[in-house]
Amino acid sequence: MIELAAQNSTIRLLILLAIFAVVVAGAMYGLSFANRRITVRSQLDKLQTGDLRITQTQGESLRTRESASAWARMAEAIEAAGLNLTDTKSERLTQLLRQAGYPSPNAPRYYTLIRLALVFALPLIYVLLAYSGSNPPSFLKVYLIGSILAAMGLYVPNLWVRARADRRREAIVNGFPDCLDLLLVCVESGLGLEAAMDRVGREMVRSHPLVAELLSITTLQLRAGSSRDEAFRKLADASAVDEIRSFTTLIIQSDKLGTSVATTLRVYAAEMRERRQMRAEEKAHRLPVLISIPLVACMLPTMIGTLMMPAIVLMVRKIFPLMNIGG
Structure with a gap:
Protein backbone atom coordinates (compact mmCIF):
# COMPACT_ATOMS: atom_id res chain seq x y z
CA MET A 1 0.00 0.00 0.00
CA ILE A 2 2.83 2.40 0.84
CA GLU A 3 4.63 1.57 -2.43
CA LEU A 4 1.42 2.08 -4.40
CA ALA A 5 0.81 5.43 -2.72
CA ALA A 6 4.40 6.48 -3.41
CA GLN A 7 4.07 5.61 -7.11
CA ASN A 8 0.52 6.91 -7.78
CA SER A 9 -0.02 10.63 -7.24
CA THR A 10 -3.83 10.30 -7.19
CA ILE A 11 -3.81 7.78 -4.30
CA ARG A 12 -1.30 9.94 -2.44
CA LEU A 13 -3.57 12.96 -2.89
CA LEU A 14 -6.62 11.04 -1.65
CA ILE A 15 -4.73 9.89 1.44
CA LEU A 16 -3.63 13.44 2.20
CA LEU A 17 -7.18 14.71 1.70
CA ALA A 18 -8.47 12.06 4.10
CA ILE A 19 -5.88 13.07 6.70
CA PHE A 20 -6.80 16.72 6.19
CA ALA A 21 -10.51 15.93 6.63
CA VAL A 22 -9.84 14.00 9.84
CA VAL A 23 -7.74 16.85 11.27
CA VAL A 24 -10.34 19.46 10.33
CA ALA A 25 -13.18 17.36 11.77
CA GLY A 26 -11.26 16.96 15.03
CA ALA A 27 -10.54 20.67 15.19
CA MET A 28 -14.18 21.56 14.49
CA TYR A 29 -15.36 19.13 17.17
CA GLY A 30 -12.96 20.67 19.67
CA LEU A 31 -14.10 24.19 18.77
CA SER A 32 -17.74 23.13 19.04
CA PHE A 33 -17.13 21.60 22.48
CA ALA A 34 -15.33 24.75 23.66
CA ASN A 35 -18.10 26.94 22.21
CA ARG A 36 -20.77 24.98 24.09
CA ARG A 37 -18.84 25.40 27.32
CA ILE A 38 -18.52 29.16 26.71
CA THR A 39 -22.26 29.42 25.98
CA VAL A 40 -23.20 27.52 29.13
CA ARG A 41 -20.82 29.59 31.23
CA SER A 42 -22.25 32.86 29.86
CA GLN A 43 -25.80 31.69 30.62
CA LEU A 44 -24.78 30.77 34.17
CA ASP A 45 -23.22 34.21 34.60
CA LYS A 46 -26.45 35.82 33.41
CA LEU A 47 -28.42 33.69 35.85
CA GLN A 48 -26.19 34.82 38.69
CA THR A 49 -26.56 38.49 37.73
CA GLY A 50 -30.29 38.17 37.11
CA ASP A 51 -29.99 39.36 33.50
CA LEU A 52 -31.14 36.25 31.67
CA ARG A 53 -33.51 37.15 28.89
CA ILE A 54 -35.99 34.91 27.18
CA THR A 55 -34.30 32.81 24.54
CA GLN A 56 -35.16 32.92 20.93
CA THR A 57 -37.18 29.72 20.94
CA GLN A 58 -39.18 30.73 23.98
CA GLY A 59 -39.83 34.28 22.77
CA GLU A 60 -40.60 33.31 19.21
CA SER A 61 -43.92 34.55 17.88
CA LEU A 62 -45.97 33.63 14.85
CA ARG A 63 -44.81 36.75 13.05
CA THR A 64 -41.09 36.09 13.58
CA ARG A 65 -41.30 32.36 12.84
CA GLU A 66 -39.75 31.79 9.42
CA SER A 67 -40.77 29.19 6.88
CA ALA A 68 -38.56 26.12 6.65
CA SER A 69 -36.03 26.63 3.88
CA ALA A 70 -33.11 24.66 2.55
CA TRP A 71 -30.61 26.73 4.54
CA ALA A 72 -32.62 26.33 7.73
CA ARG A 73 -32.89 22.57 7.33
CA MET A 74 -29.19 22.31 6.52
CA ALA A 75 -28.23 24.38 9.56
CA GLU A 76 -30.48 22.32 11.82
CA ALA A 77 -29.02 19.08 10.45
CA ILE A 78 -25.46 20.26 11.03
CA GLU A 79 -26.24 21.44 14.56
CA ALA A 80 -28.02 18.13 15.25
CA ALA A 81 -24.83 16.34 14.20
CA GLY A 82 -22.95 18.13 16.99
CA LEU A 83 -21.44 21.18 15.26
CA ASN A 84 -22.58 24.44 16.84
CA LEU A 85 -22.96 27.22 14.25
CA THR A 86 -23.31 29.95 16.88
CA ASP A 87 -20.36 32.33 16.81
CA THR A 88 -18.55 33.20 20.05
CA LYS A 89 -18.98 36.90 19.19
CA SER A 90 -22.63 36.47 18.32
CA GLU A 91 -23.78 39.93 19.39
CA ARG A 92 -21.18 41.74 17.28
CA LEU A 93 -21.88 39.46 14.29
CA THR A 94 -25.63 39.97 14.64
CA GLN A 95 -25.15 43.73 14.73
CA LEU A 96 -22.91 43.63 11.64
CA LEU A 97 -25.41 41.50 9.70
CA ARG A 98 -28.23 43.82 10.76
CA GLN A 99 -26.23 46.77 9.45
CA ALA A 100 -25.75 44.90 6.17
CA GLY A 101 -29.50 44.41 5.82
CA TYR A 102 -29.98 40.92 7.30
CA PRO A 103 -32.16 41.38 10.40
CA SER A 104 -33.16 37.71 10.71
CA PRO A 105 -32.19 36.12 14.05
CA ASN A 106 -30.92 33.08 12.13
CA ALA A 107 -28.61 35.18 9.93
CA PRO A 108 -25.45 34.46 12.03
CA ARG A 109 -26.05 30.71 11.69
CA TYR A 110 -26.43 30.97 7.91
CA TYR A 111 -23.35 33.18 7.73
CA THR A 112 -21.23 30.67 9.63
CA LEU A 113 -22.63 27.84 7.50
CA ILE A 114 -21.74 29.63 4.26
CA ARG A 115 -18.19 30.30 5.44
CA LEU A 116 -17.77 26.67 6.50
CA ALA A 117 -19.12 25.44 3.15
CA LEU A 118 -16.83 27.73 1.15
CA VAL A 119 -13.75 26.66 3.10
CA PHE A 120 -14.26 23.08 1.92
CA ALA A 121 -16.04 23.63 -1.41
CA LEU A 122 -13.55 25.95 -3.13
CA PRO A 123 -10.43 23.75 -2.62
CA LEU A 124 -12.41 20.63 -3.49
CA ILE A 125 -13.69 22.15 -6.75
CA TYR A 126 -10.16 23.21 -7.68
CA VAL A 127 -8.76 19.74 -6.94
CA LEU A 128 -11.44 18.09 -9.06
CA LEU A 129 -10.84 20.48 -11.96
CA ALA A 130 -7.07 20.20 -11.68
CA TYR A 131 -6.98 16.39 -11.72
CA SER A 132 -9.67 15.98 -14.34
CA GLY A 133 -7.28 17.08 -17.09
CA SER A 134 -4.59 15.06 -18.83
CA ASN A 135 -1.70 16.97 -17.23
CA PRO A 136 -2.33 17.28 -13.46
CA PRO A 137 -0.31 19.90 -11.55
CA SER A 138 2.21 19.13 -8.85
CA PHE A 139 1.19 18.47 -5.28
CA LEU A 140 2.87 21.64 -4.00
CA LYS A 141 0.90 23.80 -6.46
CA VAL A 142 -2.36 22.09 -5.52
CA TYR A 143 -1.62 22.54 -1.83
CA LEU A 144 -0.76 26.25 -2.16
CA ILE A 145 -3.73 27.13 -4.36
CA GLY A 146 -6.07 25.04 -2.19
CA SER A 147 -4.86 26.86 0.93
CA ILE A 148 -5.39 30.25 -0.75
CA LEU A 149 -8.91 29.25 -1.84
CA ALA A 150 -9.74 28.02 1.69
CA ALA A 151 -8.55 31.33 3.14
CA MET A 152 -10.64 33.18 0.55
CA GLY A 153 -13.69 31.15 1.52
CA LEU A 154 -13.11 32.08 5.15
CA TYR A 155 -12.51 35.83 4.75
CA VAL A 156 -14.36 36.85 1.56
CA PRO A 157 -17.87 36.56 3.15
CA ASN A 158 -16.72 38.80 6.01
CA LEU A 159 -15.37 41.40 3.57
CA TRP A 160 -18.54 41.22 1.49
CA VAL A 161 -20.79 41.73 4.51
CA ARG A 162 -18.70 44.67 5.71
CA ALA A 163 -18.76 46.25 2.25
CA ARG A 164 -22.51 45.79 2.04
CA ALA A 165 -22.92 47.37 5.48
CA ASP A 166 -20.81 50.36 4.41
CA ARG A 167 -22.85 50.83 1.23
CA ARG A 168 -26.09 50.59 3.16
CA ARG A 169 -24.87 53.11 5.76
CA ARG A 279 -18.90 65.77 2.69
CA ALA A 280 -19.26 66.81 -0.95
CA GLU A 281 -16.59 69.50 -0.54
CA GLU A 282 -14.30 67.00 1.17
CA LYS A 283 -14.62 64.59 -1.77
CA ALA A 284 -13.99 67.47 -4.19
CA HIS A 285 -10.80 68.47 -2.34
CA ARG A 286 -9.60 64.86 -2.44
CA LEU A 287 -9.81 64.70 -6.24
CA PRO A 288 -6.44 66.39 -6.99
CA VAL A 289 -4.64 63.93 -4.72
CA LEU A 290 -6.43 60.96 -6.26
CA ILE A 291 -5.82 62.21 -9.81
CA SER A 292 -2.09 62.53 -9.15
CA ILE A 293 -1.78 58.75 -8.71
CA PRO A 294 -2.80 57.78 -12.30
CA LEU A 295 -0.97 60.87 -13.56
CA VAL A 296 2.33 59.70 -12.07
CA ALA A 297 1.78 56.03 -12.85
CA CYS A 298 0.48 56.32 -16.43
CA MET A 299 0.96 59.72 -18.00
CA LEU A 300 4.35 60.75 -16.58
CA PRO A 301 6.33 57.79 -18.07
CA THR A 302 4.66 58.42 -21.44
CA MET A 303 5.54 62.10 -21.35
CA ILE A 304 9.15 61.38 -20.36
CA GLY A 305 9.45 58.81 -23.14
CA THR A 306 7.98 61.21 -25.69
CA LEU A 307 10.34 64.02 -24.69
CA MET A 308 13.43 61.80 -24.64
CA MET A 309 12.70 59.86 -27.85
CA PRO A 310 14.25 62.43 -30.27
CA ALA A 311 17.46 62.53 -28.23
CA ILE A 312 17.60 58.72 -28.10
CA VAL A 313 17.10 58.47 -31.89
CA LEU A 314 19.82 61.06 -32.44
CA MET A 315 22.22 59.17 -30.22
CA VAL A 316 21.51 55.87 -31.97
CA ARG A 317 21.94 57.34 -35.46
CA LYS A 318 24.93 59.64 -34.98
CA ILE A 319 26.73 59.29 -31.65
CA PHE A 320 26.84 55.49 -31.32
CA PRO A 321 28.31 54.95 -34.85
CA LEU A 322 31.03 57.50 -34.08
CA MET A 323 31.89 55.69 -30.87
CA ASN A 324 32.17 52.38 -32.74
CA ILE A 325 34.44 53.91 -35.37
CA GLY A 326 36.66 55.42 -32.75
CA GLY A 327 36.95 52.04 -30.99
Whole structure:
Protein backbone atom coordinates (compact mmCIF):
# COMPACT_ATOMS: atom_id res chain seq x y z
CA MET A 1 0.00 0.00 0.00
CA ILE A 2 2.83 2.40 0.84
CA GLU A 3 4.63 1.57 -2.43
CA LEU A 4 1.42 2.08 -4.40
CA ALA A 5 0.81 5.43 -2.72
CA ALA A 6 4.40 6.48 -3.41
CA GLN A 7 4.07 5.61 -7.11
CA ASN A 8 0.52 6.91 -7.78
CA SER A 9 -0.02 10.63 -7.24
CA THR A 10 -3.83 10.30 -7.19
CA ILE A 11 -3.81 7.78 -4.30
CA ARG A 12 -1.30 9.94 -2.44
CA LEU A 13 -3.57 12.96 -2.89
CA LEU A 14 -6.62 11.04 -1.65
CA ILE A 15 -4.73 9.89 1.44
CA LEU A 16 -3.63 13.44 2.20
CA LEU A 17 -7.18 14.71 1.70
CA ALA A 18 -8.47 12.06 4.10
CA ILE A 19 -5.88 13.07 6.70
CA PHE A 20 -6.80 16.72 6.19
CA ALA A 21 -10.51 15.93 6.63
CA VAL A 22 -9.84 14.00 9.84
CA VAL A 23 -7.74 16.85 11.27
CA VAL A 24 -10.34 19.46 10.33
CA ALA A 25 -13.18 17.36 11.77
CA GLY A 26 -11.26 16.96 15.03
CA ALA A 27 -10.54 20.67 15.19
CA MET A 28 -14.18 21.56 14.49
CA TYR A 29 -15.36 19.13 17.17
CA GLY A 30 -12.96 20.67 19.67
CA LEU A 31 -14.10 24.19 18.77
CA SER A 32 -17.74 23.13 19.04
CA PHE A 33 -17.13 21.60 22.48
CA ALA A 34 -15.33 24.75 23.66
CA ASN A 35 -18.10 26.94 22.21
CA ARG A 36 -20.77 24.98 24.09
CA ARG A 37 -18.84 25.40 27.32
CA ILE A 38 -18.52 29.16 26.71
CA THR A 39 -22.26 29.42 25.98
CA VAL A 40 -23.20 27.52 29.13
CA ARG A 41 -20.82 29.59 31.23
CA SER A 42 -22.25 32.86 29.86
CA GLN A 43 -25.80 31.69 30.62
CA LEU A 44 -24.78 30.77 34.17
CA ASP A 45 -23.22 34.21 34.60
CA LYS A 46 -26.45 35.82 33.41
CA LEU A 47 -28.42 33.69 35.85
CA GLN A 48 -26.19 34.82 38.69
CA THR A 49 -26.56 38.49 37.73
CA GLY A 50 -30.29 38.17 37.11
CA ASP A 51 -29.99 39.36 33.50
CA LEU A 52 -31.14 36.25 31.67
CA ARG A 53 -33.51 37.15 28.89
CA ILE A 54 -35.99 34.91 27.18
CA THR A 55 -34.30 32.81 24.54
CA GLN A 56 -35.16 32.92 20.93
CA THR A 57 -37.18 29.72 20.94
CA GLN A 58 -39.18 30.73 23.98
CA GLY A 59 -39.83 34.28 22.77
CA GLU A 60 -40.60 33.31 19.21
CA SER A 61 -43.92 34.55 17.88
CA LEU A 62 -45.97 33.63 14.85
CA ARG A 63 -44.81 36.75 13.05
CA THR A 64 -41.09 36.09 13.58
CA ARG A 65 -41.30 32.36 12.84
CA GLU A 66 -39.75 31.79 9.42
CA SER A 67 -40.77 29.19 6.88
CA ALA A 68 -38.56 26.12 6.65
CA SER A 69 -36.03 26.63 3.88
CA ALA A 70 -33.11 24.66 2.55
CA TRP A 71 -30.61 26.73 4.54
CA ALA A 72 -32.62 26.33 7.73
CA ARG A 73 -32.89 22.57 7.33
CA MET A 74 -29.19 22.31 6.52
CA ALA A 75 -28.23 24.38 9.56
CA GLU A 76 -30.48 22.32 11.82
CA ALA A 77 -29.02 19.08 10.45
CA ILE A 78 -25.46 20.26 11.03
CA GLU A 79 -26.24 21.44 14.56
CA ALA A 80 -28.02 18.13 15.25
CA ALA A 81 -24.83 16.34 14.20
CA GLY A 82 -22.95 18.13 16.99
CA LEU A 83 -21.44 21.18 15.26
CA ASN A 84 -22.58 24.44 16.84
CA LEU A 85 -22.96 27.22 14.25
CA THR A 86 -23.31 29.95 16.88
CA ASP A 87 -20.36 32.33 16.81
CA THR A 88 -18.55 33.20 20.05
CA LYS A 89 -18.98 36.90 19.19
CA SER A 90 -22.63 36.47 18.32
CA GLU A 91 -23.78 39.93 19.39
CA ARG A 92 -21.18 41.74 17.28
CA LEU A 93 -21.88 39.46 14.29
CA THR A 94 -25.63 39.97 14.64
CA GLN A 95 -25.15 43.73 14.73
CA LEU A 96 -22.91 43.63 11.64
CA LEU A 97 -25.41 41.50 9.70
CA ARG A 98 -28.23 43.82 10.76
CA GLN A 99 -26.23 46.77 9.45
CA ALA A 100 -25.75 44.90 6.17
CA GLY A 101 -29.50 44.41 5.82
CA TYR A 102 -29.98 40.92 7.30
CA PRO A 103 -32.16 41.38 10.40
CA SER A 104 -33.16 37.71 10.71
CA PRO A 105 -32.19 36.12 14.05
CA ASN A 106 -30.92 33.08 12.13
CA ALA A 107 -28.61 35.18 9.93
CA PRO A 108 -25.45 34.46 12.03
CA ARG A 109 -26.05 30.71 11.69
CA TYR A 110 -26.43 30.97 7.91
CA TYR A 111 -23.35 33.18 7.73
CA THR A 112 -21.23 30.67 9.63
CA LEU A 113 -22.63 27.84 7.50
CA ILE A 114 -21.74 29.63 4.26
CA ARG A 115 -18.19 30.30 5.44
CA LEU A 116 -17.77 26.67 6.50
CA ALA A 117 -19.12 25.44 3.15
CA LEU A 118 -16.83 27.73 1.15
CA VAL A 119 -13.75 26.66 3.10
CA PHE A 120 -14.26 23.08 1.92
CA ALA A 121 -16.04 23.63 -1.41
CA LEU A 122 -13.55 25.95 -3.13
CA PRO A 123 -10.43 23.75 -2.62
CA LEU A 124 -12.41 20.63 -3.49
CA ILE A 125 -13.69 22.15 -6.75
CA TYR A 126 -10.16 23.21 -7.68
CA VAL A 127 -8.76 19.74 -6.94
CA LEU A 128 -11.44 18.09 -9.06
CA LEU A 129 -10.84 20.48 -11.96
CA ALA A 130 -7.07 20.20 -11.68
CA TYR A 131 -6.98 16.39 -11.72
CA SER A 132 -9.67 15.98 -14.34
CA GLY A 133 -7.28 17.08 -17.09
CA SER A 134 -4.59 15.06 -18.83
CA ASN A 135 -1.70 16.97 -17.23
CA PRO A 136 -2.33 17.28 -13.46
CA PRO A 137 -0.31 19.90 -11.55
CA SER A 138 2.21 19.13 -8.85
CA PHE A 139 1.19 18.47 -5.28
CA LEU A 140 2.87 21.64 -4.00
CA LYS A 141 0.90 23.80 -6.46
CA VAL A 142 -2.36 22.09 -5.52
CA TYR A 143 -1.62 22.54 -1.83
CA LEU A 144 -0.76 26.25 -2.16
CA ILE A 145 -3.73 27.13 -4.36
CA GLY A 146 -6.07 25.04 -2.19
CA SER A 147 -4.86 26.86 0.93
CA ILE A 148 -5.39 30.25 -0.75
CA LEU A 149 -8.91 29.25 -1.84
CA ALA A 150 -9.74 28.02 1.69
CA ALA A 151 -8.55 31.33 3.14
CA MET A 152 -10.64 33.18 0.55
CA GLY A 153 -13.69 31.15 1.52
CA LEU A 154 -13.11 32.08 5.15
CA TYR A 155 -12.51 35.83 4.75
CA VAL A 156 -14.36 36.85 1.56
CA PRO A 157 -17.87 36.56 3.15
CA ASN A 158 -16.72 38.80 6.01
CA LEU A 159 -15.37 41.40 3.57
CA TRP A 160 -18.54 41.22 1.49
CA VAL A 161 -20.79 41.73 4.51
CA ARG A 162 -18.70 44.67 5.71
CA ALA A 163 -18.76 46.25 2.25
CA ARG A 164 -22.51 45.79 2.04
CA ALA A 165 -22.92 47.37 5.48
CA ASP A 166 -20.81 50.36 4.41
CA ARG A 167 -22.85 50.83 1.23
CA ARG A 168 -26.09 50.59 3.16
CA ARG A 169 -24.87 53.11 5.76
CA GLU A 170 -23.77 55.51 3.00
CA ALA A 171 -27.13 55.23 1.24
CA ILE A 172 -28.97 55.99 4.50
CA VAL A 173 -26.73 58.96 5.28
CA ASN A 174 -27.18 60.41 1.78
CA GLY A 175 -30.96 60.03 1.83
CA PHE A 176 -31.67 61.17 5.37
CA PRO A 177 -31.39 64.97 4.75
CA ASP A 178 -34.11 64.74 2.09
CA CYS A 179 -36.19 62.75 4.57
CA LEU A 180 -35.82 65.50 7.18
CA ASP A 181 -36.85 68.18 4.68
CA LEU A 182 -40.00 66.25 3.76
CA LEU A 183 -40.77 65.59 7.43
CA LEU A 184 -40.42 69.32 8.16
CA VAL A 185 -42.81 70.20 5.32
CA CYS A 186 -45.36 67.63 6.52
CA VAL A 187 -45.18 68.71 10.18
CA GLU A 188 -45.44 72.40 9.32
CA SER A 189 -48.47 71.66 7.12
CA GLY A 190 -50.33 70.28 10.16
CA LEU A 191 -49.62 66.54 10.21
CA GLY A 192 -48.52 64.76 13.34
CA LEU A 193 -45.12 63.12 13.57
CA GLU A 194 -46.49 59.60 13.04
CA ALA A 195 -48.59 60.63 10.02
CA ALA A 196 -45.66 62.62 8.61
CA MET A 197 -43.34 59.63 8.90
CA ASP A 198 -45.91 57.42 7.20
CA ARG A 199 -46.34 59.91 4.36
CA VAL A 200 -42.62 60.44 3.85
CA GLY A 201 -41.99 56.69 3.98
CA ARG A 202 -44.48 56.14 1.16
CA GLU A 203 -43.08 59.02 -0.89
CA MET A 204 -39.42 57.93 -0.65
CA VAL A 205 -39.85 54.31 -1.69
CA ARG A 206 -38.24 54.87 -5.10
CA SER A 207 -35.70 57.59 -4.31
CA HIS A 208 -34.34 56.26 -0.98
CA PRO A 209 -35.80 52.79 -0.27
CA LEU A 210 -33.67 52.11 2.82
CA VAL A 211 -34.77 55.29 4.57
CA ALA A 212 -38.38 54.60 3.56
CA GLU A 213 -38.14 51.10 5.03
CA LEU A 214 -36.84 52.43 8.35
CA LEU A 215 -39.62 55.01 8.56
CA SER A 216 -42.31 52.48 7.66
CA ILE A 217 -41.12 50.01 10.30
CA THR A 218 -41.11 52.75 12.94
CA THR A 219 -44.61 53.84 11.93
CA LEU A 220 -45.89 50.27 12.22
CA GLN A 221 -44.33 49.95 15.68
CA LEU A 222 -46.03 53.16 16.79
CA ARG A 223 -49.36 51.94 15.46
CA ALA A 224 -48.87 48.60 17.19
CA GLY A 225 -48.76 50.33 20.57
CA SER A 226 -45.06 50.92 21.18
CA SER A 227 -44.12 54.10 22.95
CA ARG A 228 -42.39 56.83 21.01
CA ASP A 229 -39.17 56.36 23.01
CA GLU A 230 -39.05 52.64 22.33
CA ALA A 231 -39.90 52.98 18.62
CA PHE A 232 -37.26 55.63 17.99
CA ARG A 233 -34.60 53.73 19.92
CA LYS A 234 -35.32 50.70 17.73
CA LEU A 235 -35.02 52.98 14.70
CA ALA A 236 -31.57 54.09 15.84
CA ASP A 237 -30.46 50.49 16.47
CA ALA A 238 -31.80 49.28 13.10
CA SER A 239 -30.09 52.05 11.13
CA ALA A 240 -26.72 51.95 12.96
CA VAL A 241 -26.05 55.49 11.69
CA ASP A 242 -24.85 58.28 13.98
CA GLU A 243 -27.00 60.91 12.27
CA ILE A 244 -30.19 58.94 12.86
CA ARG A 245 -29.17 58.23 16.46
CA SER A 246 -28.79 61.97 17.04
CA PHE A 247 -32.13 62.60 15.37
CA THR A 248 -33.94 60.05 17.53
CA THR A 249 -32.32 61.50 20.65
CA LEU A 250 -33.54 64.97 19.69
CA ILE A 251 -37.08 63.71 19.04
CA ILE A 252 -37.21 61.88 22.37
CA GLN A 253 -35.93 64.93 24.24
CA SER A 254 -38.40 67.21 22.44
CA ASP A 255 -41.23 64.85 23.34
CA LYS A 256 -40.21 64.75 26.99
CA LEU A 257 -39.52 68.48 27.36
CA GLY A 258 -42.54 69.56 25.33
CA THR A 259 -40.67 71.65 22.77
CA SER A 260 -41.84 72.10 19.18
CA VAL A 261 -41.05 69.17 16.89
CA ALA A 262 -41.09 71.48 13.85
CA THR A 263 -38.38 73.68 15.36
CA THR A 264 -36.27 70.63 16.14
CA LEU A 265 -36.69 69.29 12.62
CA ARG A 266 -35.85 72.68 11.09
CA VAL A 267 -32.61 73.04 13.04
CA TYR A 268 -31.48 69.45 12.51
CA ALA A 269 -32.43 69.49 8.80
CA ALA A 270 -30.26 72.58 8.28
CA GLU A 271 -27.41 70.86 10.12
CA MET A 272 -27.77 67.72 8.01
CA ARG A 273 -27.75 69.71 4.77
CA GLU A 274 -24.58 71.46 5.93
CA ARG A 275 -22.96 68.13 6.74
CA ARG A 276 -23.85 66.76 3.32
CA GLN A 277 -22.35 69.84 1.68
CA MET A 278 -19.20 69.43 3.75
CA ARG A 279 -18.90 65.77 2.69
CA ALA A 280 -19.26 66.81 -0.95
CA GLU A 281 -16.59 69.50 -0.54
CA GLU A 282 -14.30 67.00 1.17
CA LYS A 283 -14.62 64.59 -1.77
CA ALA A 284 -13.99 67.47 -4.19
CA HIS A 285 -10.80 68.47 -2.34
CA ARG A 286 -9.60 64.86 -2.44
CA LEU A 287 -9.81 64.70 -6.24
CA PRO A 288 -6.44 66.39 -6.99
CA VAL A 289 -4.64 63.93 -4.72
CA LEU A 290 -6.43 60.96 -6.26
CA ILE A 291 -5.82 62.21 -9.81
CA SER A 292 -2.09 62.53 -9.15
CA ILE A 293 -1.78 58.75 -8.71
CA PRO A 294 -2.80 57.78 -12.30
CA LEU A 295 -0.97 60.87 -13.56
CA VAL A 296 2.33 59.70 -12.07
CA ALA A 297 1.78 56.03 -12.85
CA CYS A 298 0.48 56.32 -16.43
CA MET A 299 0.96 59.72 -18.00
CA LEU A 300 4.35 60.75 -16.58
CA PRO A 301 6.33 57.79 -18.07
CA THR A 302 4.66 58.42 -21.44
CA MET A 303 5.54 62.10 -21.35
CA ILE A 304 9.15 61.38 -20.36
CA GLY A 305 9.45 58.81 -23.14
CA THR A 306 7.98 61.21 -25.69
CA LEU A 307 10.34 64.02 -24.69
CA MET A 308 13.43 61.80 -24.64
CA MET A 309 12.70 59.86 -27.85
CA PRO A 310 14.25 62.43 -30.27
CA ALA A 311 17.46 62.53 -28.23
CA ILE A 312 17.60 58.72 -28.10
CA VAL A 313 17.10 58.47 -31.89
CA LEU A 314 19.82 61.06 -32.44
CA MET A 315 22.22 59.17 -30.22
CA VAL A 316 21.51 55.87 -31.97
CA ARG A 317 21.94 57.34 -35.46
CA LYS A 318 24.93 59.64 -34.98
CA ILE A 319 26.73 59.29 -31.65
CA PHE A 320 26.84 55.49 -31.32
CA PRO A 321 28.31 54.95 -34.85
CA LEU A 322 31.03 57.50 -34.08
CA MET A 323 31.89 55.69 -30.87
CA ASN A 324 32.17 52.38 -32.74
CA ILE A 325 34.44 53.91 -35.37
CA GLY A 326 36.66 55.42 -32.75
CA GLY A 327 36.95 52.04 -30.99
